[in-house]
Amino acid sequence: MLDKIGIAKRIAxxxxxxxxxxxxxxxxxxxxxxxxxxxxxxxxxxxxxxxxGPFPSEEQVDADLINxxxxxxxxxxxxxxxxxxxxxxxxxxxxxxxxxLGAMEVSENGDLANWKIPGKMVKGMGGAMDLVASxxxxxxxxxxxSRSGDSKLLKKCSLPITGLSCVKKIVTNMxxxxxxxxxxxxxxxxxxxxxxxxIKAATQGKLHVPDNVPEMTF
Amino acid sequence: MIDKVVDNAATxxxxxxxxxxxxxxxxxxxxxxxxxxxxxxxxxxxxxxxISNNAGVDDFGIGLLLxxxxxKKMISSYVGENAEFExxxxxxxxxxxxxxxxxxxxxxxxxxxxxxxxxxxxGYGTEVAEGKETRExxxxxxxxxxxxxxxxxxxxxxxxxxxxxxxxxxxxxNFNPMMAAAGKITIAEVEELVPAGELDPNTIHTPGIYVQRxxxxxxxxxxxxxxxxxxxx
Numbered sequence: 001m002l003d004k005i006g007i008a009k010r011i012a013x014x015x016x017x018x019x020x021x022x023x024x025x026x027x028x029x030x031x032x033x034x035x036x037x038x039x040x041x042x043x044x045x046x047x048x049x050x051x052x053g054p055f056p057s058e059e060q061v062d063a064d065l066i067n068x069x070x071x072x073x074x075x076x077x078x079x080x081x082x083x084x085x086x087x088x089x090x091x092x093x094x095x096x097x098x099x100x101l102g103a104m105e106v107s108e109n110g111d112l113a114n115w116k117i118p119g120k121m122v123k124g125m126g127g128a129m130d131l132v133a134s135x136x137x138x139x140x141x142x143x144x145x146s147r148s149g150d151s152k153l154l155k156k157c158s159l160p161i162t163g164l165s166c167v168k169k170i171v172t173n174m175x176x177x178x179x180x181x182x183x184x185x186x187x188x189x190x191x192x193x194x195x196x197x198x199i200k201a202a203t204q205g206k207l208h209v210p211d212n213v214p215e216m217t218f
Numbered sequence: 219m220i221d222k223v224v225d226n227a228a229t230x231x232x233x234x235x236x237x238x239x240x241x242x243x244x245x246x247x248x249x250x251x252x253x254x255x256x257x258x259x260x261x262x263x264x265x266x267x268x269i270s271n272n273a274g275v276d277d278f279g280i281g282l283l284l285x286x287x288x289x290k291k292m293i294s295s296y297v298g299e300n301a302e303f304e305x306x307x308x309x310x311x312x313x314x315x316x317x318x319x320x321x322x323x324x325x326x327x328x329x330x331x332x333x334x335x336x337x338x339x340x341g342y343g344t345e346v347a348e349g350k351e352t353r354e355x356x357x358x359x360x361x362x363x364x365x366x367x368x369x370x371x372x373x374x375x376x377x378x379x380x381x382x383x384x385x386x387x388x389x390x391x392n393f394n395p396m397m398a399a400a401g402k403i404t405i406a407e408v409e410e411l412v413p414a415g416e417l418d419p420n421t422i423h424t425p426g427i428y429v430q431r432x433x434x435x436x437x438x439x440x441x442x443x444x445x446x447x448x449x450x451x
Contacts, residue, residue, distance in 0.1 A: 045389070046319060047246075047389050047392050048389045048391055048392050049388075054448050055447050057447060058447050061442070061445065061447060062388060063247075063248065063440035063441070064376075064387045064388035064440070065388040065389055066248050066389055066443075066444075067389075069444060070245075070246040070248070070299070070444045071443075071444040071446040072442060072444065072446050072447070073446070081388060081389065082391065083323070083391050083394075083395045083396060083423075084245070084271070084319065084322075084323040085323040085324060085326070085327040085396050088319065088320030088324060091320060092320055092338065092339065111343075119308070121304075122307050122308065122314075122316070123297060123298030124297050124298065125295060125316060125317075125318055125319070126295050126319050127295070127320060128318075129318035129320075129321075129340045129344060129346065130318045130321065130338075133338075133341070134339060160344065160345055161343055161344045161345075162344065163342075163343070164342065164343035164344075
């Protein structure tokens, strides 16, 4: 099984040179730490920054420079700053190539639920609905099951939806899976120490299992 | 020359009345109108509708006005950092409209730009779409969303001049420029107020036409929610 860093490392392998990327809060933010040096990308922050740099030094900390997770950040050479309206013009206009975000549930046709648990948690959707409605490529970082062992890869989401048929690829603590255009989870890779049977048992939605499922490499 | 300068926050917000609709700039605690919020707290105006991306934290930003029950309704996209907000909402004590962040930004932009409604793909198929018109463009479904307008917009900028021209710094720009345009009365507070002519017109983010009152803010706390630093290697 992978820990959060393992999930982030595996997602980092999916990143293509020259892309503009929006990273969600949590595991997706960690992905930035594992993008290979020869891959050049620009990170977009929906609060109005293109070119998110590493966390600043103590001396460089600036309250007026944060990412969408409200963390203090720095800017890379060639950064640009803009308003929230401009930022979402970039997003809805299809100019951001890849969105990586977390999920509470994903259904076998790629529906995503990640913003609300009725009666319990009301945090709001932030920019997630705009991002998933517009991005061509969406990768989800998530745990395969809940703490009590219930599958989060479902036939149909039980929680309120963030976007319909939007997820393309999922990296969990157990596996890498694609959402097939015709529906269903296509198993691509398994995490070290995880068997195909483990993944079958942890997946409620329709799972397509090829003859050979290689173990992930990093 | 139109002089828009007022002495302080208390004077600037004095006529904000009960049940007014306000827009408040900022993303998290970055670029929020700290002085105007403090003045509203002191004035005690109740029944406010606050349009703002976030609701502050428990003891800062709009969170202060929630605590004193001055807010009747919030229109926001993300309110995860405020436990009191969540409590009031789950207890049914606060009206809340949660909107996709890009929809919120564009509804405010539309308000300032005189566009009564527009179509967006964000939120189609979700509970955000309930009761809204839908329409297909290029094989994809979209929602009709309407503009947002405010009685007062409270914005914060880095520098401003006596004509009301504003320049923002870093990611403190966020919702401030669109809100400045969408308020009937826009009140700008700035860290540095200069005479007209001192700001380079090429660098103005918000032209003064959108700003009715401006004042030199003071004692900015600029609280940081997540102070993250690189460990020295």
